[in-house]
Structure formats: C-alpha cells, structure tokens
Amino acid sequence: MKKAIEMAQVISQKPLGNDIYDMILHAPQVAREAVAGQFVSVYAKDASKLLPRPISLCGIDREAGTIRLVYRVTGENTGTKEFSQLTDGDEIRIMGPLGNGFTVLPGKKAFLIGGGIGVPPMLQLAKDIKAGVAQGLVDDNGEKTGEIPAIQIVMGYRDAATFLLDEFEEQGESFVATEDGSVGTKGNVMDAIRENVLEADVIYACGPMPMLRALKEYAAQQGMECYISMEERMACGIGACLACVCGSKDKDEHSNVHNKRICKEGPVFDAKEVEL
C-alpha cells in the first residue's frame, strides 16, 4: 500500500444535514492502493492551519480513481469548515492511504458497527465484504482466498438526522439506534444488539471511545473477536512523530514500550491489544 501525496480534484460535494458533508475526490493514486478502514490526511489551504486532518475513507472506487469522504464540520474557522466550502473542480492536497485498514476473518459472521462520525468507514467495509474483496478475503494478487462472511450492520446516531443509512441497507440487514429514540432502538448500538437479539462471531467497529469500550467489554464477555478503529490527534500521520499513540497490552515492536502508533499500526486494532 504505497502512500502518495496528491492534489485531488473535487468531483462533487453535498451536505447530508447536521454539519455532515459528503465529498467525492478524484485521487487515483490513493484510490488504487486503498482498503476499507484506511484514512487520508487532508491539508487545509489556510496556511495558519498547519496540521493535516485525518479523515477515513467512506468510499473507494478503484476503477473511477475516486475516494469519498464523509465528515463533520466541527465549528467555525476550522479546517473541516474550509473543506465544506469546496466545490466541483476545486483542488485539495491529500496524503494516503494511511494506516492499516480492517482485515476481515473469512467465514466468521460479523457485526459492522458504527457510531456517529465513525459510521462512514463502515460503508466501504460492508461493500468490500459483500464483493469478497476486503483485506483478508483476497491474496496479494486479488485472488479470492476466503469464504465471504455474513454481515449484520448496526449504526448509532444522536437523533433522527441519520446519514448513509439507505446505503447501508443496500449492503445488508441493518439496525439503528438513536440516543433520543427517534429512529430504531432508543439508546446506543449495544441496546440495538440486545433488543434485536443479534449474534455474531466478530465485531468490526468505528466510533466514539465510550462505544468502543462497551464493545470491547461485550466482546470479551461473549468470547467474540473485536476489531476497533481508534482516533487520536495527529501531526505527521505516517508514524514519525509519536503524537498519536495508544496504550498497548504488549510491548510494541517498533516503539519498544507499551504503546502503538494509531496512524501506523492502526487505526484498526484488536480490542484485546489496546488500552481504552
């Protein structure tokens, strides 16, 4: 997975409501190499904003050479605010693909779980599993090696302002939880799993820390495997500055201490390996 820095061209951008934006970029070098669960560093044009913004790949179209970013504008005068104002034909500098991405266990029935702004990366994972091309289901030459697992999708949102839901429904059986109960189960993704009496062998998840903690605990109780995508403040995005570490159970081979670089060894980790 060779990393590239490229001037990506905005193909389209549309708001999905509640400060969430959906942007398609022509970025052939990144698209060619990327797998689900990886992210890109996005650089602001405003020179006072030095650091790249890490954004997960919500979509990868390897043929068209495009990637899709679904992201939240976090406030006024932010980098994401600047990104949201880009329109068709504008250019934006990105680096990627970064991190490891999800590795799917062949034949193991899976929950795909997303919470809040952790929802987007699960969409490409769902598509890649369904098509049998996810990392773990193919070898280096793209030959299919493993049995395509069944999936169930569980998404958690704050309120009725859900996003990407219709697209998840096209990929598989989908369940929803909202904090205010306006759609699906009232509560969080754990409540949706219980209410619908769902079962699986393995969890792939991305979302806020409380959700990841709950999933780690649940997986341990159930004896399930659990792979989670983590978040941390970054500077280099490629493993050089040691800004983005998380605690690890074992001594990490690179760092020689008990922590791992989220941008390099992650963002996807076996929940058993990391401290939350």
Add this chain to the structure above:
Amino acid sequence: MNLSVNIAGVTWKNPVTVASGTFGSGAEYSEFVDLNRLGAVTTKGVANVPWPGNPTPRVAEVYGGMLNAVGLQNPGIELFCKRDISFLKQYDTKIIVNVCGHSTEEYVEVVKRLQDEPIDMMEINISCPNVKEGGIAFGTDPKAVEAITAEVKKYAKQPIIMKLSPNVTDITEMARAAEAGGADALSLINTITGMKIDIDRRKFVLANKTGGMSGPAIHPVAVRMVYQTAQAVHIPIIGMGGIMTAADAIEMLLAGATAVSVGTANFVDPHTSEKIVEGIEAYMMKYGVEDINELVGAVHA
C-alpha cells in the same frame, strides 16, 4: 556553486537537516523524501532506556504553529543502535543523533554507547520542555549547561552540538556557557513553552497542560536568537524554528547560522526539506552567490 558547509569538522553536502523529533529516524519519511538529498538527518531524541512518553493528547494546532508534549518517547539506545543507525547508514547523508536524559549520568550513558557507533555528530537536548526532570532544567542555568557540556565532551568521540532552549531571558548566556564547556556547535531553538485551553470543555487541550510551540509563528523569535548567539560565540550554529521555505532558511543563514533544520514543516508537506535545498540553490543562482558560506551572517546593519 558550493552548497557544502563544515560544522565542527564534519562536511555536509548542503546546509539542510531535519529537526529532531519531527522525522523519526527517517524511515517513515524516506517513502517521500530522498534522504540522500539532505545534508544530515537528525534523529528523534534517544535515552539510555526506553521512555513511554506522555499521555495523549500530545499535540495541538495553534494559529500558525503547533504545541507538542510527546515527552521524548523513544525505544532506548540499544534498539536504536541496532535498527535506526543501520537504516540511516544506507544513505549518503550525515547522521546526527539527538540525546536526552533525566540526569547527567543518563546523558553520559547514551554518549558512551554512541562513541564507537558510525554516526557523525551528537546533538544534546538540554532544552526539552516536556519532561519533568532533566531536559530543560539543564538548559536554563548557565552553570548546568557548562557542566553537562564538559561532561559529555569527556566521552564523545564525535563533535557535540548543544541544543539550546529559547525559554530563557538571555540566550547568549547559555550559548557562551556551552562554548566554555567545550561544545563544538550549537543548535537553536527548541520549542517555546505554550498552553492551549478548550473553552467549550474548560480543559487543557494537551494532557500535559503545557507543550512546546513550534512552526512558522516562532520563526522571528528563532531568527533573533540565532543572530544574538552568532554575535556571542565562535562555534557554528544550526538554526531552526519555523522554517517553512527556502526564504526562511536563507534568513536564518544571514542571521548567522551555518546550517538549518526543518521541523514542523515536515508535517505540513513531507517534501519541504528537499524543496528548501532546491530553493537555496535557486536563490544562490539568482544573486550569483558562488559559495553558501558567503551567506552566513551576511546581514548588514
């Protein structure tokens, strides 16, 4: 046209290195940058034993700069010698190993371990604001600066660069102390201690509360300190602090630095260091400068 500079007897092919802690030991950036194009690579600080560093968040963006409190996480000198030095030896560039410690004994232990390693220079970080003991404590008292310089000089077979902190009232006092202790060169500036507060959560953004500020916002402070230091000592200076472009690098040379170091700019664009080498060449061409050394300290009143 000559781009090579001599720092304490070590000839760099050009005056550009990368700042400690922003470039690891080069492995990650080598996917983007041809390390052979750099005068030297300066590695992340390394201690006698592995250090886990500070809790996260370790970095924050500020207007025109950033704060970091990585806390000198490093794998310890043993693994570093085995893995990182042999990696860098593949390239035609000078190797500068940045050394950190909590006490004189710890610094000395690392220096001794490095004395027969195939590295070109050592940079002693007596100025890190992000560790509780050592680091900056050594860098803000002239007596301590002189003493630790003299102590590491006893054991080092390679030239010693003392890295100075800007968090002092008079940088020239520290520079003179390092020179008196036998330093072969100086590098400055390390980061300026800062703080950022999240007003919505009413919390410090960094887990460490304070962090070292770097990036373009500190460049004028660095230029001023390099200029003052160049007036005060006779040993060469590696200038750093907010260098983003060749123009910033040339400013540093004119202020009195013999070489420059690119730090935070690597995060903005991994190609910055190479671009700066090219930009310096273009500047020399434009002004008919035959030898880069003509630029060193060439600002006139």
